[in-house]
Amino acid sequence: MAKRFGIGNPKELSSFIRVLALYRNVCAHGERLFSHRCYVEIPDTALHAKLGIEKIGPDYACGKVDVFSAVIALRYLLRDDEFKAFKAKLVKCVNGYLSSDESIGEERLLEAMGFPAEWKKITRYKL
Template structure:
């Protein structure tokens, strides 16, 4: 929980100071979670490459910290926002955008799994 809060605080500060959010990476990382394994996130050696210090780490933290109904609403709004960016920004593909944010291709499956 402490690691979740540390990473969330860093991202909150990025938002509060108007910095670029989608490519930001923290020095801190969240701990490996069952979701990292269930989503089959890519690894380099024993380290997960996504969902540790990137924007997807925030999504994972929210999945653990928010009540289920609230997380589903967050996910719905996030999908809508990603879709809007994809329509309005022509110089970056959806795959590239998701990659820069640290999102795996199957990120929407995050609600398929029970949390342990």
């Protein structure tokens, strides 16, 4: 089943599903989502490299245990059209928040969420 999603092995698929389930629980229990960090990390993916995510030592600085890790998981698990619709809603949500709260800039918000500066390029790359 993992190969059907373009994922290397079942263990990687399992980690994607686990991270999504954990973030779903954060939402379901009314916890703060935007700055949440999971105790489960997703594996390094081709998207981490293609997006040019900075490394701190051998580890990627973002997209492993933060909200962006859930976005990466969705990129692998959703069809292209579904993910593009999700991304459009996410961009609208982020932009709406930024226009309603001038106390935080886009850079600080994206950093708190674990999003790299070039995160919107996620749909440019084939998986």
